[in-house]
Amino acid sequence: MKKMRRWVKQWMTERMELPADVMMDLPRITMVGHLHIYIENHRGVLRFSREEMRLRLDDGQLLIRGEGFVIKTILPEEILLEGKILSVQYVFET
Amino acid sequence: MKNMWVNTFSGYVRIKVVGTYPELFINRCTEKRLMIWDIRQAEDKSYLCSVLLDDVKRLRKVARESGCKIRFIERKGAPFLLKKMITRTGFVTGAALFIAMLFILANMVWNIEIDGASPAMEHEIRQKVDELGIQKGKLQFRLPPPEVIQEQISDKIPDATWIGVTIRGTTYHFQVVEKELAEKEPPEAPGHLVATRKAIIHHMFVEQGSAVVEANQVVQKGDLLVTGLIGKEGKEQRVTAKGEVYGEVWYKATVEVPLEQDFQVVTGEAHTRHSVKIGSWDIPLWGFGDHEFQHAKQEEYERPFSPFNYSLPISYKRIMNRETESMEQIYSYQEALTVAKEKSRAEILERFSDKAEIMGEKVLHEEERNGKVKVTIHYRVIDNISRKQPIIQGD
Known part of the structure; x- marks a missing residue:
């Protein structure tokens, strides 16, 4: 049933050209150079250190690596991270 | 966020x-x-x-x-800063005291200025002002407002026509207008009236003295018009001859007007550049780049920056370039003639006094040469031709 719903949503976003982040609760990531990264629709912090941050998402994890990380703001569904961002990686849970 | x-x-x-x-x-x-x-x-x-x-x-x-x-x-x-401040009472009271002092000092009378009065009057005003309680070191808000002071001081000093009281910061300023008795004009030295130029007497108005000329009489420059010696011969009295003698003067003027004239007309487009000048350095503030006008008239405006009457080598400079267009005006012969007449009329009137009047004009000669119209006009002007001349003693 859950798979069915997801399939319907995906079909709708593809066919009706609706924004994917709204329809499917996907994270929306905004980066300003390597200085800032702003993530909406996250599901909590799994790991945070100076060099690494792992965020929980609906269907996996977001792994951000870099140097000198500082969480500037954190709200239930938004997070603003500052520092030198080297990589942003999507990790799918299998 | x-x-x-x-x-x-x-x-x-x-x-x-x-x-x-x-x-x-x-x-x-x-x-x-x-x-x-x-x-x-x-x-x-x-x-x-x-x-x-x-x-x-x-x-x-x-x-x-x-x-x-x-x-x-x-x-x-x-909140934490506030808490700290409460524990450091000395610091806080010091700051409060400073503000209080500043307020009190700013509201004190520091100076009393009196303008426009003679030394004697100034001394009197100073005394009366002192009696009213306006003294150095008094607090402004304990003194009556300037309108009231003005009324009181005007009552006490009847010799002054008007005394204006204003407060300029910490200074009370008294502007005094003294009563002035109209002085009698000093008696003028006795004298005659003589002609300033060759003319035909048109009409005259003699206030004092006796006229020696008549209307329609031709006078030369320096001729006696009104004498200051009146009375019987041998027992003459010396008086100041006063009056106005109007004579008809002939004047010939030659004016040239080109048939084609170039004008510079401002189109209304302008390019302004603002800059600050330090010494001989120009630092542009606004309006960079050059103007793109083919012909332009440049206006410069400079204002020195001088706070508290100190002149600094800093000034504000504005350069305005107004776009101009050259326009050509072509006159016909007749038009050039009227322009020439107007021009010479204005020139003539400038040469004579304010009371001068042009009685008649006559074009003597007109010709067109080298794209110019040259006109010679004869004018008959009526003007005051009298001038004072003192009677020399022992004459």
């Missing part, structure tokens, strides 16, 4: 969170809607972060739930 700067008003604390899994503390805080920001890793299993002062009470519960220990590191913001 909220501006974090606002939080300095309500106050916030820097805390250190230590635990086996401190990420849980961050997640719990966001779930419970606790404002938490500026999170950074301190050591391996501890974070430094900022929390609003209002949320500190709820912090303990969150910490217990997430199995973390909290240590307070720093207190920041207005």
Whole structure:
């Protein structure tokens, strides 16, 4: 049933050209150079250190690596991270 | 996102969170809607972060739930500053005293200026002002308002026509207008009236003295018109001859007017450049680049910067380039003639006094040569031709 719903949503976003982040609760990531990264629709912090941050998402994890990380703001569904961002990686849970 | 700067008003604390899994503390805080920001890793299993002062009470519960220990590191913001100020009474009273002193000194009378009065009058006013209680060192708000002072001082000094009282900062300023008795004009030396130029007498108006000329009489320059010696021959009295003698003067003027004339007309387009000038240095402020006008008229405006009457080598400069267009005006022969007449009329009237009148004009000669119209006009002008000449003693 859950798979069915997801399939319907995906079909709708593809066919009706609706924004994917709204329809499917996907994270929306905004980066300003390597200085800032702003993530909406996250599901909590799994790991945070100076060099690494792992965020929980609906269907996996977001792994951000870099140097000198500082969480500037954190709200239930938004997070603003500052520092030198080297990589942003999507990790799918299998 | 909220501006974090606002939080300095309500106050916030820097805390250190230590635990086996401190990420849980961050997640719990966001779930419970606790404002938490500026999170950074301190050591391996501890974070430094900022929390609003209002949320500190709820912090303990969150910490217990997430199995973390909290240590307070720093207190920041207005509430803590206020607390500190209360403990340092000396500092606060010093600041308050300073403000109070400033206020009192700014409201004191520091100077009394009196303008427009003679020394004697000034002394009198100074005394009366002193009696009214306006003295150096008095507080302004304890003195009556300037309108009342003006009334009182005007009553006390009847010799002054008007005394204006204004407060300029810490100075009371008295502007005095003294009563002046009209002085008699000094008696003028006795004299004649003589002609300033060759003319035909048109009409005259003699106030004092006796006329020696008649209307329609031709006089040469320097001829006696009105004599200052009156009375019987041998027993003459010397008086100042006064009056106006109008004579008809002939005047010939030659004027040239070109048939084609170039005009510079401003189109209204302008390019302005503002700059600050320090010494001979020009620092542009606004309006860069050159203007793109083919013909332009440049206007320069410079204003020195002088605070408190000190002149500094700094000045503000504005250069305005107005676009101009050259226009050509072509006159016909007849038009050029009228223009020439107008021009020579204006020139003539400038040569004579304000009372001069042009009685008649006659074109003597006109010709067109080299694209120019040359006109010679004869004018008959009526003007005052009298001039005073003192009677030399022993004449």
